[in-house]
Amino acid sequence: MQTWAAKGLEYSVADDGVAWLRLNRPEKRNAIDRPLRTSIIEAVKEATEDPAVRCAVITANGTAFSAGADLTQEGGAIEIPPERRRASNLSRDEGMLYGWYRMFEAIWRSHTPFIAGVNGIAAGGGCQLALGCDLIIASEAASFWEIFVRRGLPLEGGGAWLLTRSLSLPRAKEIALYGEPLPAKKAEEWGLVNRCVPAEEFESTLADWAHRLANLEPVRTGPPMGAPPADGVPRPAPDLSARVSHIKGQLNAAWEETMQQTFIDEVTLMGIHGGFASPAPPTAASGDTGD
Numbered sequence: 654m655q656t657w658a659a660k661g662l663e664y665s666v667a668d669d670g671v672a673w674l675r676l677n678r679p680e681k682r683n684a685i686d687r688p689l690r691t692s693i694i695e696a697v698k699e700a701t702e703d704p705a706v707r708c709a710v711i712t713a714n715g716t717a718f719s720a721g722a723d724l725t726q727e728g729g730a731i732e733i734p735p736e737r738r739r740a741s742n743l744s745r746d747e748g749m750l751y752g753w754y755r756m757f758e759a760i761w762r763s764h765t766p767f768i769a770g771v772n773g774i775a776a777g778g779g780c781q782l783a784l785g786c787d788l789i790i791a792s793e794a795a796s797f798w799e800i801f802v803r804r805g806l807p808l809e810g811g812g813a814w815l816l817t818r819s820l821s822l823p824r825a826k827e828i829a830l831y832g833e834p835l836p837a838k839k840a841e842e843w844g845l846v847n848r849c850v851p852a853e854e855f856e857s858t859l860a861d862w863a864h865r866l867a868n869l870e871p872v873r874t875g876p877p878m879g880a881p882p883a884d885g886v887p888r889p890a891p892d893l894s895a896r897v898s899h900i901k902g903q904l905n906a907a908w909e910e911t912m913q914q915t916f917i918d919e920v921t922l923m924g925i926h927g928g929f930a931s932p933a934p935p936t937a938a939s940g941d942t943g944d
Contacts, residue, residue, distance in 0.1 A: 657696055660688040663714075664696050670707035670867040670894070671860075672700040672765075679715025684723035685778055687732060687751075693782075694759050701763040707894040708867035710859060711760075711786060712770030718795065719779025722753075753778045753810035757785035761905060764898035766866055770859040771795040771846070774834065781810035784819065787901055789846040790862055791837035792855040797845065802832040818908055819845055869893040899925070 654664050661683075663675040674696050676683040685693070693711075700709040713719060727735065731743075732751040739746060756778075760767050769786035776798040783789055783797065799816070801808050808816075808829055816825035824843055828835055841849035850858045871891055899922050907915045 657692040660692045661686075662689060662692040662696060664699070666703065666706055669864050670705060671863040672696075672703070672706045672709040674700070674709060674711045676711075676713035676719055679713075679717070681723060681725075682717035682720035682774070683713045683715060683779065684720045684725075685782075686723035686726040687734070689723075690753070690756055694756055697756075697759040697763055697767075700767075701765050706765055707892075707897070708768065708863050709763075709765050710768045710770055710863050711782065712859065713772055715773070716794075717773040717779075718769075718771045718775040719782060720774065721777025721779045721800065753781060757781055757811045757815075760785045760787075764902065766897055766901050768859065768863055768866070770855070771797075771837065772852075772855060774798060776800050776834075778810050781812055781815065784815045784845070785811065788862065788866075789848075790855070790859045791840065791846045791849045792852045793837055793849055794852050795837040795840075795849075796834040797828075797837070797840055798832075798834040799829050800832055802830060866897065867894065869897065 657664050658677070661676065661678040661681075663677050664672070666672045674693065676685070676689070678684060678689065697709075700706045722732075731738070731747060732753075733743070733747055737746075737750075766788070767786040768788045768790060769783040771783050771789060771791040773792070773794055774796050775783045777800045780797050780799055799808065799812055801812070807813075812829065816829060819825075820828070820843060835843075835845070837846065837849040840846045848858065848862075871893060903915070903918055903922065906918055910918070
C-alpha cells in the first residue's frame with residue numbers, strides 16, 4: 654500500500670468490507686502514468702483476492718476523476734518503457750503488452766464488484782476506467798470524454814467494445830465521433846451511468862451504494878423477523894457476497910457468449926453453495942422397495 658501511495662494510489666479496506674481505491678495525483682488531474690496504472694492493476698488483484706473485501710470503489714481526490722494518460726511521462730504517449738521498445742513491432746507491443754485494456758480487463762474479470770465514483774472529468778483512459786466498472790455513480794460536476802478522435806487516435810482501452818454494449822450504436826457514435834465531453838446528467842439519461850447526484854451528495858451516495866452491495870441482506874422466506882428458528886438455535890445471516898460475484902460473472906459472460914452457454918453457466922452455478930438442496934435418497938417407507 655505504501656508503494657502504491659507513492660505512485661499516486663491510496664488503498665484502504667473499511668470495516669464494512671469495502672475496498673477504496675483513490676487516484677491521488679490531483680496536481681496532474683489524476684492523469685495515469687505507467688507506475689500508477691501498474692498500481693491500479695495490482696490493487697484490483699488485491700481487492701479480488703482479499704477475503705475481507707466484498708465490494709470495491711474506484712474514485713479520485715481533487716476536482717477530476719482522471720484526465721487519462723499522462724503525456725508528460727518519459728516517452729510521452731507511448732506506454733512501453735524506452736528500454737523495452739522494439740522498432741519492428743512497436744505498435745503491437747504497445748497495445749498487447751502495455752495496453753490500457755489490461756486495467757479494464759482486470760476489473761472486468763475480477764469476482765469483486767467495482768463501483769466507479771466519478772467526481773469530475775473522466776477523459777480518454779480515465780473514461781474507460783470508469784466505464785469498465787460494474788456500477789457508476791457520478792457527481793453533477795462529472796463528464797465523460799472519449800477524446801481520442803480529437804488527438805487523431807482510434808478509440809483505445811476497450812472504448813469501442815464498452816460503448817457499443819452500454820449504449821445504442823447511434824449514441825455510441827455520437828460520443829466517439831464528435832469527441833465532446835458528455836455531461837453526467839445526460840450520461841444518466843442515456844443509461845451510461847447508474848446515478849448522477851448533486852456534488853454535495855456524491856460521497857455519501859457512493860459510500861451508501863458500496864456499503865449496501867457489500868452487506869446485502871437475504872430475503873426472508875421463513876418465520877417472521879425476530880421469530881426464533883424452529884430448533885431454537887440462532888443462525889447468522891448468510892453471506893451473499895459469493896452470489897454477487899457469481900451474478901457479476903454471469904452478466905459479463907452473457908455479453909460474450911451464446912444464449913445456450915449462458916444457460917449452461919446458470920445451471921452450473923445453481924449447484925454451487927446449495928443452489929438446490931440435494932434430494933433425500935429414496936427409502937422403503939417412501940414406497941420405493943428397490944424392485
